[in-house]
Amino acid sequence: MPGPESTTVLKPVPGSGPGAAAESGLPAALAEPAAPRPVAGTGWGAIRPLLLRLHFYAGVFVGPFLLIAALTGIAYVWTPQLEQAVYADELHVPAAAGALALDRQVAIARAEVPDGAVTGVRPGPTATDTTQVVFTRPGLAPSYYYTVFVDPHTGAVRGALETYGSGQALPLRGWIDTLHRSLHLGDFGRLYSELAASWLWVVTLAGVVLWLGRRRSARRAQGRRRLLNRHGTVGLSVAAALLFLSATGLTWSLHAGANITDLRSSWNWTTPSVTAAAPATAGDVGWQTAREATARAGLADPVEIRPPSGAGESYVVQQVGRTWPEKQDAMTVDPGTGRVTGTLRFADYPLAAKLSRWGIDAHMGLLFGVANQIVLTVVGIAVVCLVCWGYRMWWLRRPARGGARFGRPPGRGAWRRVPGRVLAPVLVTGAVLAWFLPVFGVSLLAFLAVDVVLGLRRREVPR
Structure with missing residues (x-):
């Protein structure tokens, strides 16, 4: 200065x-x-x-x-709290017993976006959270998606919003993020x-x-x-x-x-990714089976489930928790058999990849929550x-x-x-x-x- x-x-x-x-x-x-x-x-x-x-x-x-x-x-680091307040109707529902199968929830969301293609599903981590079904659709800017919020208990659509980036930033956070950047x-x-x-x-x-x-x-x-x-x-x-x-x-x-x-x-410091290849088999076990298989294997919420991108590809279930300790483990599920075929633990990342992840999340104010x-x-x-x-x-x-x-x-x-x-x-x-x-x-x-x-x-x- x-x-x-x-x-x-x-x-x-x-x-x-x-x-x-x-x-x-x-x-x-x-x-x-x-x-x-x-x-x-x-x-x-x-x-x-x-x-x-x-x-x-x-x-x-x-x-x-x-x-x-x-x-x-300064404005950006407080957007998580702002999102919870501004988009409470889309993000939260009254707690209730039981939940519809993810396949049913995805079908309800598809009916809302007939011109879209599902790129991921984020089941609500608690009984008061909505399920987020993420779409790509024509006319969206790069790195933007269209997300439908579904009540997992009743199947009611709580809203639909454009979201930004891998962090699923809602419109307010996305706007402030772009302003900062x-x-x-x-x-x-x-x-x-x-x-x-x-x-x-x-x-x-x-x-x-x-x-x-x-x-x-x-x-x-x-x-x-x-x-x-x-x-x-x-x-x-x-x-x-x-x-x-x-x-x-x-x-x-x-x-x-x-x-x-x-x-x-060049120094091999990139973030590793789980291999999504799978044997080409008939049938598709669906979203719910893929999530249940990874849950039994120890993959805790919050997660995002990505569908197979084509023949010979697997479901990829990736943890998306970015507070300490990081939840970034990933697993693949064979769409034909529903079996977990691959696992990548954050603990096995190279040190450089871990430092990069921690550094980015700390810069964004996510790593240690409110203290950060x-x-x-x-x-x-x-x-x-x-x-x-x-x-x-x-x-x-x-x-x-x-x-x-x-x-x-x-x-x-x-x-x-x-x-x-x-x-x-x-x-x-x-x-x-x-x-x-x-x-x-x-x-x-x-x-x-x-x-x-x-x-x-x-x-x-x-x-």
Whole structure:
């Protein structure tokens, strides 16, 4: 985030300081001190100005995107409770003894959607939950489904809604999810969230290093320095969570996400799936028999049952519980005999696949229930405060005279103070990251281009 200031004291030089703007004809908000002279050594004094400038510019330009991501993220983590309240009629029924067979419930739902094809059935895990019959049908957007909610006791249809994704997000959660991910602007809008996730870890790490390496003053902090202390303390407190959110958020991104998927595939870190192949046999035991067979084999609710996709394919019954401990076991059932033919336990997943599952569910506020939601809300509020405090500190850096609307950025030419043997690996690392995180790379080049243009303009204006 924008904000931390250098404690290095430099003597005024011609063309620098508050009066530089007046001399050069530039707005005071863009006028900067002259480039510092190269210094020998590899100490903190040579690296700090570079990190300070990076933290400042990244915070200024990416701050609005982080603010939007934080606010929409806070809204999203509480959507499970909102769904229960808004869609209570579709999700819940009065408790009663007995239930219709799943095959009968699916037939009732089919009658409601004659142009649809069933892709899955989610039996109600308790006596007060409806059965969800999930369809694809013409005209639906990618990753959207049409779900019919059936009372398992009476067969009454409680409602039908468009749902989103593998998590069966109902319309409200789906709308907030899309707002958080792409601002409802399609693939172009996804660049906003990818930009925020790509720079969040950079801003966080730079801020942590700057804060830990900062010289402390014995006198009581007041004004802008007190705001700086608050900014640094809160930022350090949530730094680990911000790094986690950045890393997991990138897995959903448009461009970096594709690179992460390719990397996971090449390292065999993908999530395994149960083999659905089965001997080609006549007959179909049906939904109810498939569920009963897996229940006897120990597959507990909540589950989703997916039908055979063709001849020689099995029913797949997959647990869909995503709170701790994870319920992600899966079994296959031969549609001809009703026997369980394959089992995949979450406990047998590779460690990388488990970490990926846990990371995604924790990012969404699902893994530890309400505790997870509270933590993410606190972190989101912290991000909002950090961004606002950063802009406030920038405002307070305005010169006392000169009429500038904003404070001056840190001095130019900080990279010249970094020894070559330190700067070279930094540049190589930056190039690799720019390739792997394309939005980060393009935006970094844009920042550098703007910085160069402003620097050239300042040199060309006669004093």
